[in-house]
Amino acid sequence: MRLGLFLTTLIGLAGASHISSAADATWAAVGALEDGVSTSCGGGSIPLPEWTSPAYGQVDIKGNTLNFKSTSAIPNHSFSVDLKALQPDGSGKIVGKDNNNREFYLTFDPGNGARPFHMTYRLKACRRVFTPNS
Numbered sequence: 001m002r003l004g005l006f007l008t009t010l011i012g013l014a015g016a017s018h019i020s021s022a023a024d025a026t027w028a029a030v031g032a033l034e035d036g037v038s039t040s041c042g043g044g045s046i047p048l049p050e051w052t053s054p055a056y057g058q059v060d061i062k063g064n065t066l067n068f069k070s071t072s073a074i075p076n077h078s079f080s081v082d083l084k085a086l087q088p089d090g091s092g093k094i095v096g097k098d099n100n101n102r103e104f105y106l107t108f109d110p111g112n113g114a115r116p117f118h119m120t121y122r123l124k125a126c127r128r129v130f131t132p133n134s
Contacts, residue, residue: 025114028132
């Protein structure tokens, strides 16, 4: 009897490992400069199309990983970050690295699921807001 109960529990746990956590979410999003289009982000005078153009794409959270897959024509908008550093209420600041090994930061307000978050780079004054796009 105990062996049967043990096997039933083991099989149940194995099946539960395929169930997504409550924090998993997917949504369409667009990233744009927080204060609108600026040709002088960081004090420069040359427009930076990677910042002034909207970044359309999809946010996909699975477990502790956030992936943003860009559908924009301008390259280098896609990124992945580990969300383990967020507070239990979903707020906090995450450090990531882009394709050129430059640090960027994502800041989240409390919450979960589809919600806005902010992106900044260490050496740029620009701040991009990624918002759910319905």
